[in-house]
Amino acid sequence: MRDVAVIGVGCTTFGEKWSSGFRELFVEAGALALEDAQLSGEKIDAMYIGNMSAGRFIEQEHIGALIADYAGLATHHIPSTRVEAACASGGLAFRQAVIAVASGMEDIVVAAGVEKMTDVEPGASTDTLTGAADREWEGFVGATFPGLYAMIATDYMHRYPLTREQLAQVAVKNHYNGARNPIAQYQQEITIETVLKSTMVAEPLRLFDCSPITDGAAAVIVAPFDRAREFTDTPIKVLASAQASDTITLHDRRDISTLDATVAAGKKAFKLAKLTHKDIDMVEVHDCFSIAEICAIEDLGFCRKGEAGKFTADGETALSGKIPVNTSGGLKACGHPVGATGIKQVYEIVQQLRNEAGKRQIDNAKIGMTHNVGGTGATVAVHILGRV
Amino acid sequence: MWEVPEQQLPFTFSGGSDMSVARFWRKIPQRYNMIGTKCETCQRHFFPPRTFCPDCRRSGRIIDYKFAGFGTIVTYTVIHTANEQFEAFTPYVLAIVKLDEGPRMTAQIVCSPDDAKIGMRVKSVFRRIATDGESGIIHYGTKFVPSE
Numbered sequence: 075m076r077d078v079a080v081i082g083v084g085c086t087t088f089g090e091k092w093s094s095g096f097r098e099l100f101v102e103a104g105a106l107a108l109e110d111a112q113l114s115g116e117k118i119d120a121m122y123i124g125n126m127s128a129g130r131f132i133e134q135e136h137i138g139a140l141i142a143d144y145a146g147l148a149t150h151h152i153p154s155t156r157v158e159a160a161c162a163s164g165g166l167a168f169r170q171a172v173i174a175v176a177s178g179m180e181d182i183v184v185a186a187g188v189e190k191m192t193d194v195e196p197g198a199s200t201d202t203l204t205g206a207a208d209r210e211w212e213g214f215v216g217a218t219f220p221g222l223y224a225m226i227a228t229d230y231m232h233r234y235p236l237t238r239e240q241l242a243q244v245a246v247k248n249h250y251n252g253a254r255n256p257i258a259q260y261q262q263e264i265t266i267e268t269v270l271k272s273t274m275v276a277e278p279l280r281l282f283d284c285s286p287i288t289d290g291a292a293a294v295i296v297a298p299f300d301r302a303r304e305f306t307d308t309p310i311k312v313l314a315s316a317q318a319s320d321t322i323t324l325h326d327r328r329d330i331s332t333l334d335a336t337v338a339a340g341k342k343a344f345k346l347a348k349l350t351h352k353d354i355d356m357v358e359v360h361d362c363f364s365i366a367e368i369c370a371i372e373d374l375g376f377c378r379k380g381e382a383g384k385f386t387a388d389g390e391t392a393l394s395g396k397i398p399v400n401t402s403g404g405l406k407a408c409g410h411p412v413g414a415t416g417i418k419q420v421y422e423i424v425q426q427l428r429n430e431a432g433k434r435q436i437d438n439a440k441i442g443m444t445h446n447v448g449g450t451g452a453t454v455a456v457h458i459l460g461r462v
Numbered sequence: 463m464w465e466v467p468e469q470q471l472p473f474t475f476s477g478g479s480d481m482s483v484a485r486f487w488r489k490i491p492q493r494y495n496m497i498g499t500k501c502e503t504c505q506r507h508f509f510p511p512r513t514f515c516p517d518c519r520r521s522g523r524i525i526d527y528k529f530a531g532f533g534t535i536v537t538y539t540v541i542h543t544a545n546e547q548f549e550a551f552t553p554y555v556l557a558i559v560k561l562d563e564g565p566r567m568t569a570q571i572v573c574s575p576d577d578a579k580i581g582m583r584v585k586s587v588f589r590r591i592a593t594d595g596e597s598g599i600i601h602y603g604t605k606f607v608p609s610e
Contacts, residue, residue, distance in 0.1 A: 197545065197546045200545060201545045201546065204545060208510075210489070210510065211510040211567065211568060212568045213545070214481070214493075214591065214592075214601070214603070215556070215568055215569050215570060215591060215603065215604075215605075216541065216544065216545075216548045216551070216554060216556055216570050216591070216592070217556055217568055218541060218543070218544060218545055220543065221539050221541045221556050224539035224541075225537045225538060225539050225556070225557070225558055226537075227539075228537045228538055228539055228580070229536070229537035229580075232537070232580050273542070273543070274540075274542045274543075275542055275543045276539045276540065276541050276542065276543070276556075277539050277540040277542070277575070278539075279539075323510075323568065324558065324568070325536075325558040325566040325567055325568050326565075326566065330536065330537055330558065
C-alpha cells in the first residue's frame with residue numbers, strides 16, 4: 075500500500091444558499107480544490123462523491139456522472155462514483171479516494187461531498203433525514219432524528235453526571251468557533267441562555283442543540299505521498315483511514331449511550347497511525363446534536379465515559395483547551411450539508427495543519443482527526459491527518 | 463406465517479410519496495399483532511423480526527413468534543417537533559421498550575409526557591399510528607400504555 079497525501083482542498087460557504095443549485099455548489103468546491111493544488115482538471119484520474127439523498131432533495135440520481143459532466147470531465151471518461159452512507163457519505167467518499175490511491179489503482183483522485191437541502195420544504199428535508207435511521211421500525215412509529223438522539227441524551231443523563239447547562243456548552247463553544255470561520259453558516263456567538271430558551275424539539279434537546287439544514291459542497295484532492303510535492307509545498311499525509319458499522323436502529327445497540335462503531339473506528343485509526351489520543355492536536359467530531367459531541371469525545375478516548383460534560387464545561391474542548399473539538403464550528407455552527415460534512419471536516423483539519431485557520435488557528439498543529447457518523451451511529455469513518 | 467385475509471385490504475394507494483399499500487400491508491401481522499421471529503437454534507427472539515439470525519447465521523432456524531407485548535422503558539423522549547404525519551400528535555412520548563422476551567423496539571407510549579420514566583412497565587396496545595394525507599391509507603400499529 076502506498077502512503078497518501080491531501081494536495082488540495084476547497085469548500086463553498088455553508089448556509090441556505092437560495093441562489094446556488096446542486097451543480098453550482100459542487101463546481102465551486104471542485105474548482106477551489108483544483109486551484110489550491112494548482113492542478114488542471116485533465117490530471118484527475120477518478121472521483122468519489124459523498125451525497126446522501128439527491129434523489130429526494132432534488133429528485134436527481136446518477137450524480138457521479140452529472141458531477142463529472144459539469145466539472146468538464148465527461149469527455150475524459152474518468153470513473154466517477156457516488157458514495158452513500160447518510161451523514162457519513164463524505165467521510166466514506168474520502169476513504170474510497172484514499173483506498174484508490176493507496177492501492178495503486180489511481181494517482182490523482184478527487185473526494186467531494188455535496189448536499190442541496192433547501193430546495194424542498196423543511197418538513198420534507200427532515201423526513202428525508204429520517205431515512206438515515208430505520209424507516210420501517212423507527213421512522214414509521216414517529217421517531218425523528220432529534221428524537222433518536224434525544225433518547226441517547228435521556229439515557230446518558232440518567233446514568234452519568236451531565237447537566238443541561240453542560241450540554242448547552244457544546245453549542246456555545248461551537249458557535250464561538252463558527253464565528254471565527256468565514257465559511258460557517260452561523261457566525262454569531264451564543265450563550266447558554268440562548269440554548270436553554272430555544273424551542274423544545276425532542277426533550278431534552280432544544281433547537282440550539284441541533285445542527286441545521288444546510289446547502290454546501292466541499293472537495294479535497296488526494297495523491298501518492300511521494301508525488302505530493304509536485305503540487306504543493308504543504309502536503310498533508312493521511313496517517314489512518316478507518317470505518318466501522320453497527321446496527322441500523324438505536325434500539326438494537328449494545329449500549330444506547332456508546333457509539334460502538336466510533337469506538338471501533340477510533341481504535342483502528344489509532345492503531346494504524348501508531349498514535350494515541352494524546353498525539354491529536356484537534357479533532358472534528360460529528361456533533362449533529364450536542365449529545366453526539368459528548369458521546370464522540372468519550373468514545374474516541376479523549377476523556378472517560380461520563381466525564382465529557384465536565385470536560386466541556388471546563389473548557390478542555392475549546393480552542394485553548396487540552397483537545398480543541400470542532401474548530402470549524404462543527405455541524406452545529408458551520409452547518410451540516412449531510413453529504414459534504416465528512417469532506418468539510420478534512421478541509422478544516424488541512425487548514426489547521428497548514429496554519430491557515432486564521433482566528434481559530436491552533437498553535438503548532440501537527441496532527442488532526444476527523445470523525446464522521448451516519449445515522450445514529452450505524453456507520454462511522456475516522457481519519458487521522460498529519461503535517462510532515 | 464400468519465396469513466392476511468383478503469377482506470382486510472380496504473386501502474387504496476394515495477399516490478403520494480407516503481408508504482405504498484403493499485409496503486404497509488405485508489407487515490400487518492408484525493405491526494398489528496407483534497408477530498416477530500425466534501431462532502430455534504439459539505432461542506433468541508427478534509422484534510422487529512429478522513429472517514436471518516445474526517448469531518447462528520446459516521445454521522439458524524427462524525420461526526414466527528407472537529410476542530406477549532409486555533416490556534420496560536429503557537429510554538424515552540417527548541417529541542415536540544415531529545415529521546408531518548405525526549404533527550397532530552405532538553407532544554408525544556417516544557421510547558425504546560425492552561420486551562420481556564429480550565429484544566428492544568422503538569414505539570410511542572400513550573401517557574402524559576410528565577408520567578414517562580425510565581424503568582416504567584408498559585404493555586402493547588393496537589392504535590392508529592399515522593395517516594397518509596386526507597385520502598391516503600391509515601397506518602395502524604403498536605403503541606404501549608403504562609401497565610402498573
